Amino acid sequence: MFEFLTPHQAILIVVIPLLASPICLIVRHSGIAWLIALVASWISFAIAINLLNQVTTVGPISYLLGNWPAPWGIEYKVDTLSAFVLLFISGISSITLIFARKSVYFEIAEDRIYLFYTMFLLAFAGLLGITITGDAFNLFVFLEISSLSSYVLISLGSSRNALTAAYRYLILGTVGATFYVIGVGLLYQMTGTLNIADLADRMPELSDTKTVLISLGFITVGIGLKLGLFPLHVWLPNAYAYAPSVVTAFLAATATKVAVYVLLRVYFTIFGYQIFNKLVIDELLLVLGLIAVISMSIVAIFQTNIKKLLAYSSVAQVGYMVIGISAVTVTGLTSTILHLFNHALIKGGLFLALAAIFLRIKSVKIDDMAGLGKLMPFTMAAFLMSGLSLIGVPLTVGFISKWYLILATLEKGWWPVAIIVLIGSLLSIVYVWKVIEIAYFRPVPDKSSKIKEAPLSMLIPIWILVTANYYFGIATDYTISSALSAAKELMGVAL
Amino acid sequence: MSLENTIILSIMTPLIGSIFILLTGKWPNLRETVTLVTSISMFLVVGSLTHSIMEGERPTITLLEFFPGLNITFTVEPLGMLFGLIASGLWIINSIYSIGYMRSHHEKNQTRFYFFFAISLASAAGVAFAGNMLTLFICYEVLTLCTFPLVTHSGKPEAIKSGRIYLGILLGTSIGLQLLAIIWTWNSAGTLDFKQGGIFDNKLTGVTISILLFLYMYGIGKAALMPIHRWLPAAMVAPTPVSALLHAVAVVKAGVFTVLKVIIYIFGVDTLAGFTEDNWLMYVSGFTLITASCIALTKDNLKARLAYSTISQLAYIVLGASLANGIGIMGGGMHIAMHAFGKITLFFCAGAIMVASHKTEISEMDGLGRIMPFTYTAFLIGSLSVIGLPPLGGSWSKWYLMLSSVEAGYIVFTAIFMVSSLLNIAYLMPIIGRGLFASPKQNPQSKEEHIKNSNFWMGLNFGVVREAPPLCLLAMFFSSLGCIALFFYADVIFRLLAPVAGLN
Numbered sequence: 001m002f003e004f005l006t007p008h009q010a011i012l013i014v015v016i017p018l019l020a021s022p023i024c025l026i027v028r029h030s031g032i033a034w035l036i037a038l039v040a041s042w043i044s045f046a047i048a049i050n051l052l053n054q055v056t057t058v059g060p061i062s063y064l065l066g067n068w069p070a071p072w073g074i075e076y077k078v079d080t081l082s083a084f085v086l087l088f089i090s091g092i093s094s095i096t097l098i099f100a101r102k103s104v105y106f107e108i109a110e111d112r113i114y115l116f117y118t119m120f121l122l123a124f125a126g127l128l129g130i131t132i133t134g135d136a137f138n139l140f141v142f143l144e145i146s147s148l149s150s151y152v153l154i155s156l157g158s159s160r161n162a163l164t165a166a167y168r169y170l171i172l173g174t175v176g177a178t179f180y181v182i183g184v185g186l187l188y189q190m191t192g193t194l195n196i197a198d199l200a201d202r203m204p205e206l207s208d209t210k211t212v213l214i215s216l217g218f219i220t221v222g223i224g225l226k227l228g229l230f231p232l233h234v235w236l237p238n239a240y241a242y243a244p245s246v247v248t249a250f251l252a253a254t255a256t257k258v259a260v261y262v263l264l265r266v267y268f269t270i271f272g273y274q275i276f277n278k279l280v281i282d283e284l285l286l287v288l289g290l291i292a293v294i295s296m297s298i299v300a301i302f303q304t305n306i307k308k309l310l311a312y313s314s315v316a317q318v319g320y321m322v323i324g325i326s327a328v329t330v331t332g333l334t335s336t337i338l339h340l341f342n343h344a345l346i347k348g349g350l351f352l353a354l355a356a357i358f359l360r361i362k363s364v365k366i367d368d369m370a371g372l373g374k375l376m377p378f379t380m381a382a383f384l385m386s387g388l389s390l391i392g393v394p395l396t397v398g399f400i401s402k403w404y405l406i407l408a409t410l411e412k413g414w415w416p417v418a419i420i421v422l423i424g425s426l427l428s429i430v431y432v433w434k435v436i437e438i439a440y441f442r443p444v445p446d447k448s449s450k451i452k453e454a455p456l457s458m459l460i461p462i463w464i465l466v467t468a469n470y471y472f473g474i475a476t477d478y479t480i481s482s483a484l485s486a487a488k489e490l491m492g493v494a495l
Numbered sequence: 496m497s498l499e500n501t502i503i504l505s506i507m508t509p510l511i512g513s514i515f516i517l518l519t520g521k522w523p524n525l526r527e528t529v530t531l532v533t534s535i536s537m538f539l540v541v542g543s544l545t546h547s548i549m550e551g552e553r554p555t556i557t558l559l560e561f562f563p564g565l566n567i568t569f570t571v572e573p574l575g576m577l578f579g580l581i582a583s584g585l586w587i588i589n590s591i592y593s594i595g596y597m598r599s600h601h602e603k604n605q606t607r608f609y610f611f612f613a614i615s616l617a618s619a620a621g622v623a624f625a626g627n628m629l630t631l632f633i634c635y636e637v638l639t640l641c642t643f644p645l646v647t648h649s650g651k652p653e654a655i656k657s658g659r660i661y662l663g664i665l666l667g668t669s670i671g672l673q674l675l676a677i678i679w680t681w682n683s684a685g686t687l688d689f690k691q692g693g694i695f696d697n698k699l700t701g702v703t704i705s706i707l708l709f710l711y712m713y714g715i716g717k718a719a720l721m722p723i724h725r726w727l728p729a730a731m732v733a734p735t736p737v738s739a740l741l742h743a744v745a746v747v748k749a750g751v752f753t754v755l756k757v758i759i760y761i762f763g764v765d766t767l768a769g770f771t772e773d774n775w776l777m778y779v780s781g782f783t784l785i786t787a788s789c790i791a792l793t794k795d796n797l798k799a800r801l802a803y804s805t806i807s808q809l810a811y812i813v814l815g816a817s818l819a820n821g822i823g824i825m826g827g828g829m830h831i832a833m834h835a836f837g838k839i840t841l842f843f844c845a846g847a848i849m850v851a852s853h854k855t856e857i858s859e860m861d862g863l864g865r866i867m868p869f870t871y872t873a874f875l876i877g878s879l880s881v882i883g884l885p886p887l888g889g890s891w892s893k894w895y896l897m898l899s900s901v902e903a904g905y906i907v908f909t910a911i912f913m914v915s916s917l918l919n920i921a922y923l924m925p926i927i928g929r930g931l932f933a934s935p936k937q938n939p940q941s942k943e944e945h946i947k948n949s950n951f952w953m954g955l956n957f958g959v960v961r962e963a964p965p966l967c968l969l970a971m972f973f974s975s976l977g978c979i980a981l982f983f984y985a986d987v988i989f990r991l992l993a994p995v996a997g998l999n
Binding site: 388391392393394395400402403406407410411418419422423425426429433437441474475476477480481484 | 559560561562563632633636637640647650655659662663666667670671674675678679681682
């Protein structure tokens, strides 16, 4: 009955959450707001699945907003990469929202809950918009929508530190967005167009000019801030640590991934991989990625707040993705794209499990986790199993991305890089096991003997993610073939 | 049922069993029955493959495509057949032993114990029947992870510390080195399938082979080459049945089995033989062999001594493989079987002594042989087999190993094998000597109380004899019988392994 909407899928996936957001604001009722958010997110998810199917069978989809032809009007473009990213953003959001009801009720004052869902939907719509748009300036608009709403989301955290964390993110995030828009402005000055495909067409003849190279520098720094690229990551640990648990899970699983997506889009679609012959950003990324992997993993080991521990681990994981980009090969990009997806599942699972723990023990300090293996067996088992995936044990998704990343470095003959990547995963054993040992081997303290297992409405979404970690770690065909064809598109290799 | 499905069934049997173990956890008798039934059915399933393998069939089943061009595949070849048979066969004996031991030792969380035990066996079967290096690696890692709860079973601080060493070394070496080696192999050879003669087709130079061999050999931490052997003594904090089956059979044998697989099917014996000047592996394993034996001499704790003995015996197998000739492969392969039976017997005895007389240090065991005659008889048989004296199985494998060092032209290793056998005598025989001939240092005063507290199933008592639980004794009886039987039926193993070693 909705067939007439099918051609408009590309816009509906963004517009539905975008319109649902003010409705949440109007109803002012926490339960109904949650339901609206949930439904909107699941509809987007369904559309995303449909889009990926369509893209893989028919080929890229182009949608002209208001029927204004590109490059004058705004074009929405779905290729394998964007469909893949849309899929996991909407998937993670849908699962997180099932989880959110109880967690949000516990962490946020009831009269603000409807605001939470309003902002959540805005951030969600923003992330989807960034991914689907085929227009460099429109991308900036969505970047700001998602950023501004995530500042609000973070500041809703129950501790007062959330305010300073959000403020810090606001400052740095704005700097990042400004750098991006300056870069896009320079490109516009040189080419007179903002359409990504159009930009790509005109880029080869201009790629020798200083202006274009400078704009590349601005965009790299701007997006680098958003994705928490070392050493531009300073906002990230506190923002993750003090945000409401659900927000942490959602942002950790999606926001940095979308930033990596933008980086891929800019480098490989707009500028083309040949640009790295002119400006050695690839080597810069490689070095920063390696430092991130090692230094942030070590920092993570010494954290006592588990949210921060996982946040630092996220910065390290971004390092892996950046190393994959810096290889500038199909295998390297495949590893990055796979890790976008895989890391979303891993961190989604870990942060949701942590949110369930926070609901029960009201703390995310490592020492308070003593005995949780007995008290909350299902939650802790989920944490353990996602942790194994983070380490990259075979049969988990973490193993798949690690395999491709190491393969990419070996193809390039980068021995030391391969070794550093492996050292990074050994370090992750240390920080994951630190938590596991305390939860399973420390005796249950008296004060927490009454702690119960998390409610089913939380366990189910957690275990959906954990199962996905193993399902996609075993039946790898779907993700690998999607990532591989996306990487080939980016590198301009015949499919 | 087709052979292909039998392979899957042999891995599934313990997995299904583990679910039933969980379900029947509240009724110990039922739970242990399930364990026994599972182990017997697994052995029968694995055993049903033997005939076809001896006939030369190599059933293969591919489950799914893991990476483009790289599958999860299971196949049965002679070496895997041997390992599968040993692991599943000894699991039956070990289950009998576990029931006696765990009950009279009043261990907690026994359901968890039996559950992870069954899963470990499933992954050991996976290692045995893996059809390519990726599949083997996956099962290898699962084996590491699911034995961790067994090692840390008691949950005491020293168990946690040991668990950390166990996991740190095994996971660290496999992810840090072995995975790198595997991806490197995949990148340069384009396949990870096990193929007689190796998969590199002379693509690698001497130095590259050396480095790759290093990554593999030290990536396979379970083979316990020095200096990454520390996990094995650390793992001895586990309950004795775990030490017996996992750390004398399933886990360590999975390690040396992987070593053999890599040398035979990834590098190829001939490739390795072609670069004898750079073959550092011989020297490292020779060093491990002697040093571990010497360390064993210094250990007073019985289980620690057996652990170092295991390290030394594993090095026999690695040395045999690295000598790179057919006889060495035969000796190494046979030693997997011979050592498994010998060492499991010794561990059973150590556990029996611990249960019946609460002693762990050898210096406390003076005169114990007269109190525990059955245990000491079994210990004698196990020891002689580990030393390699006829009429026990161990003599054959050591014979072939020594022959192989002569064949390869390294008399120095022949000498090492001989010296090590003397060292074996030096660290095993005094235990028996002290048990039989030394007089006990103090009179056992707790005797009356002990008898009062125990019933028939918790320990045999008559006259001066205070023996271990009957189920433990039964298990020891079977395993020592195995040591003797292997002497007379070693030709079966020879015929099984001959195609792999190229000796037919």
